[in-house]
Amino acid sequence: MLFHSRSDLFQLSLTVNGKSVDREIVTHLRLLDFLRDELLLTGAKEVCGAGECGACTIIMDGQTVNSCLILAVEAHNRNIVTIEGLRDTTELTDLQQSFEHQHAVQCGYCIPGMVLTGEKLLERNSYPTRDEIKYELSGNICRCTGYHKIVDAIEKCSVTDETQIEHR
Amino acid sequence: MKPPTHTIGNRQNRVDARGKTTGATRFVTDIQVDNMLHAAPVYSSIPHGLLFGLDFTPAESDPDFVAFFSASDIPGENQVGVIIEDQPLMADKIVRYIGDSVGILVAKTAESAQRLAQLVELKINVLDPVFSINESRDATENFLHETNLACQHQVKRGDLKTAFNEADHIIEATFETPFQEHYYLEPQGCIAQPSATGGIYILGSIQCPFYVQKAVSKALKLPFAKIKVEQAPTGGAFGGKEDIPSEVCTRAALAAHRLNQPVKMIYGRVDDAQLTSKRHPFQMHYKVGVSKAGKILAADIKLEENAGAYATLSSVVSYRSAMQAMGPYVIPNISVESRSYYTNLPPTGAFRGFGSPQAAFGHERMMDIIAAELNIDPVELRLQNVLKVDTETQTGHRLSASVGAEETLRTAAAAANWTAQEVSENPRFKTGYGVSLIHYGNCLGAAGWFMDGSGAKIKVHRDGSISVAFGLIEMGQGALTVVNQMTAEALGVDPARITVLPTDTDQVPDSGPSVASRNVVMTGNAIRDAARQLLRILKEAAAELMQCDLNEIKIENDTVLNTRNAETLPFEELASYLYLSNRPMDVLGWWHVPELDYDALKGIGEAYFTYSYATHIAKVQVDTLTGQVRIDKIWASHDVGRAINPAGLEAQIEGGTAQGIGWALTENFKLELGKVLTDNLTTYLLPTALDVGEIESIIVEDPEPEGPWGAKGIGEPAIIPTAAAIVNAVSNALGKAVNKIPVIPEDILKALNEKSTGMNEDSTDYAACLKSNRKPGQPQYNREKPWPPPNDC
Numbered sequence: 001m002l003f004h005s006r007s008d009l010f011q012l013s014l015t016v017n018g019k020s021v022d023r024e025i026v027t028h029l030r031l032l033d034f035l036r037d038e039l040l041l042t043g044a045k046e047v048c049g050a051g052e053c054g055a056c057t058i059i060m061d062g063q064t065v066n067s068c069l070i071l072a073v074e075a076h077n078r079n080i081v082t083i084e085g086l087r088d089t090t091e092l093t094d095l096q097q098s099f100e101h102q103h104a105v106q107c108g109y110c111i112p113g114m115v116l117t118g119e120k121l122l123e124r125n126s127y128p129t130r131d132e133i134k135y136e137l138s139g140n141i142c143r144c145t146g147y148h149k150i151v152d153a154i155e156k157c158s159v160t161d162e163t164q165i166e167h168r
Numbered sequence: 169m170k171p172p173t174h175t176i177g178n179r180q181n182r183v184d185a186r187g188k189t190t191g192a193t194r195f196v197t198d199i200q201v202d203n204m205l206h207a208a209p210v211y212s213s214i215p216h217g218l219l220f221g222l223d224f225t226p227a228e229s230d231p232d233f234v235a236f237f238s239a240s241d242i243p244g245e246n247q248v249g250v251i252i253e254d255q256p257l258m259a260d261k262i263v264r265y266i267g268d269s270v271g272i273l274v275a276k277t278a279e280s281a282q283r284l285a286q287l288v289e290l291k292i293n294v295l296d297p298v299f300s301i302n303e304s305r306d307a308t309e310n311f312l313h314e315t316n317l318a319c320q321h322q323v324k325r326g327d328l329k330t331a332f333n334e335a336d337h338i339i340e341a342t343f344e345t346p347f348q349e350h351y352y353l354e355p356q357g358c359i360a361q362p363s364a365t366g367g368i369y370i371l372g373s374i375q376c377p378f379y380v381q382k383a384v385s386k387a388l389k390l391p392f393a394k395i396k397v398e399q400a401p402t403g404g405a406f407g408g409k410e411d412i413p414s415e416v417c418t419r420a421a422l423a424a425h426r427l428n429q430p431v432k433m434i435y436g437r438v439d440d441a442q443l444t445s446k447r448h449p450f451q452m453h454y455k456v457g458v459s460k461a462g463k464i465l466a467a468d469i470k471l472e473e474n475a476g477a478y479a480t481l482s483s484v485v486s487y488r489s490a491m492q493a494m495g496p497y498v499i500p501n502i503s504v505e506s507r508s509y510y511t512n513l514p515p516t517g518a519f520r521g522f523g524s525p526q527a528a529f530g531h532e533r534m535m536d537i538i539a540a541e542l543n544i545d546p547v548e549l550r551l552q553n554v555l556k557v558d559t560e561t562q563t564g565h566r567l568s569a570s571v572g573a574e575e576t577l578r579t580a581a582a583a584a585n586w587t588a589q590e591v592s593e594n595p596r597f598k599t600g601y602g603v604s605l606i607h608y609g610n611c612l613g614a615a616g617w618f619m620d621g622s623g624a625k626i627k628v629h630r631d632g633s634i635s636v637a638f639g640l641i642e643m644g645q646g647a648l649t650v651v652n653q654m655t656a657e658a659l660g661v662d663p664a665r666i667t668v669l670p671t672d673t674d675q676v677p678d679s680g681p682s683v684a685s686r687n688v689v690m691t692g693n694a695i696r697d698a699a700r701q702l703l704r705i706l707k708e709a710a711a712e713l714m715q716c717d718l719n720e721i722k723i724e725n726d727t728v729l730n731t732r733n734a735e736t737l738p739f740e741e742l743a744s745y746l747y748l749s750n751r752p753m754d755v756l757g758w759w760h761v762p763e764l765d766y767d768a769l770k771g772i773g774e775a776y777f778t779y780s781y782a783t784h785i786a787k788v789q790v791d792t793l794t795g796q797v798r799i800d801k802i803w804a805s806h807d808v809g810r811a812i813n814p815a816g817l818e819a820q821i822e823g824g825t826a827q828g829i830g831w832a833l834t835e836n837f838k839l840e841l842g843k844v845l846t847d848n849l850t851t852y853l854l855p856t857a858l859d860v861g862e863i864e865s866i867i868v869e870d871p872e873p874e875g876p877w878g879a880k881g882i883g884e885p886a887i888i889p890t891a892a893a894i895v896n897a898v899s900n901a902l903g904k905a906v907n908k909i910p911v912i913p914e915d916i917l918k919a920l921n922e923k924s925t926g927m928n929e930d931s932t933d934y935a936a937c938l939k940s941n942r943k944p945g946q947p948q949y950n951r952e953k954p955w956p957p958p959n960d961c
Contacts, residue, residue, distance in 0.1 A: 110353055
């Protein structure tokens, strides 16, 4: 949360989860607060508010970013995908299923950020090694799991055949 | 798909995974209600002083300002101490630490509340603070409370003097362990709302809803029946949400009650770090007498804990560390004295392990120091002394069953290939192996026996679906899933029928706190009790419907079976008939820990009803160039009695181990003159995916007769042995004794450059500073200008 003495207004236009959004906002509003408080997309969480933990991860123009470090005005005319917009059906993505099967979820507060980070990694690299996965996840902090089962979930999802995931 | 015959022992998926992977789960931080106001805490920025006034007029003129409440607004008692009544809900005469709350500021937005809270002026006459255990213990005046001693516990057994005389070796060492911040990812928070009954409804991130109910009742002078506390999905707790939510929720409840409007309070991250409890720092002195062959004959142990400004849960932390001070070994002669001292620092309280990781660091470092002195293999030394069935613990508790200590040691050593340890080929890295063996008393023990009972309510709906309410909570550890599995097993039905409800004080009787790794044992046994009663009702109805004898009915594989003629009935039909035949549809199950024979004065007897056991073996690489310690692998073998869900169990072991790695190596908690410097992740380094190495879980099942399906607790045993195993490995790699944590690269480099035998002896400068929480060369406390220190201006 940013404190600001003046409240300059800005007419913000952007695409969020495939829908165009137009809102008048105060210029010091962070993108994270805009998504959570204005659009009620609460999947992205605030944990450290300092760009260290990755719990506020979203995808902006195809890149994962920490939405606590970005002002909403910086997202003007950009394309945002949050955890809520990751899939357009009621089915889970393969990676979300893999998180479920691998028991990778505990308190769940870091998980939306972990899933988005994992999805982007798998998009770039279909068969990451465990070390590559750990490196990619090193900007996402989890206090519950010790990361093992999260790494498992991403590693096992890189096997394309879904039935194989079921079996493991 | 055919439902499984048994659900206990299955790697069943978590029932709450879907909501959490999709972002659909709504934590209290995510929830907004109509007409909601926002609050922020107003607290002291002086570590010790006399409060003579509060001025909120600078905030009042802001258009977003709604109200400010302080001690004089509390209709009931201004007291929130959970065991010892030493803590005001809002300080009104004395402030005792930076973070001591004096009021709550309510505004229209969360942003305004936090901004305006900083404008409230506290008028304080500054008093001299004490920060270290030594200063607090040695003080002869200006005590924080009536005395500086918050609490003490002891164990006195056998004849120490004779035993030390007979010992071939007497070995002494001193150990130190630091603060640890919980850093649950979701901060403290709640929404308090006036309710239709004229009372209060609280939804919060809470570990112990019944504690909150009691605290709100006391401060607001409202009957328990008018206070409903519901636990929202909780984003981690680790002990940090045991007693702290009582403060947070009660202050918010006061505001909601006075304003007759919903009030939401979420702590900012820096406030959370400064205001809330931490793990107790310990200073420990061990003196142990052993025979030439390695038999432990006597131990004289002194534990001292920094309790911070208020006692909170210190008395039970101190109790637990005293009861487990020398570990899972046979020690016929022992003296343990454990004392907690007040200081002007944030209160220390419950943190996963509850004094056990500290005591484990003491006894397991000690075992390795003895092994080195006697030139015995560390695993062999432990095997010689380890507890078995028909031996007695250090408190004289004769163990009759479920003592898997030795098996955890043997399985971990075998998995790690202990007798053929690898050595780094690169001379820059020194490889080290370290072992650590612990026991953990399950549930609250003799000190909390009076409140060690829990309930579960099972309701069958007329469509055949089943809901379960329980009195303990899910905070990430997997309670909902094992409650689902245990209910399915107890009733013989498909887990898919069962919905486990969020914990709500209106649903179940006071079941005590969700602490002490007691959830599976307590709730599991309560479920078995409820299922026994419910099965009787179900079978009576089935016998009526299927025209047979009650004893001929079996419910298994989700089907009702008449064993006389193998006729079956879908469970739905039985449920429907239950309703139509006017039978009760829900039952309450209850279980209480068996009575314990314990003498509190001497600390002798059954300290706990049973114990979990664990061995961790760590393999580390010490980088002689950078001083960094890299974890290669940790083998973690745990005797849990029975694994209800092996996947969830591994997840607990992995997570606990990672927290132990942080405590041992990276989480260098720093305070300066009472202010937390490491108040966020930029300076307080939690382990990342790159820091935890590989963790191999080994499950040992030595069933506990009193446990549900033989199960014992796992939540805390997961963290307890880790730090000692790592530091034993580092000591092994360096060939020098390392007796304090965290082990930071600076210390390693210093040790490598010195010719001494022990790191702790040679960093006296550092140790002295650690004791006083001061950096070398740091200024003394200045009454006129308490913060920031002059050299920082």
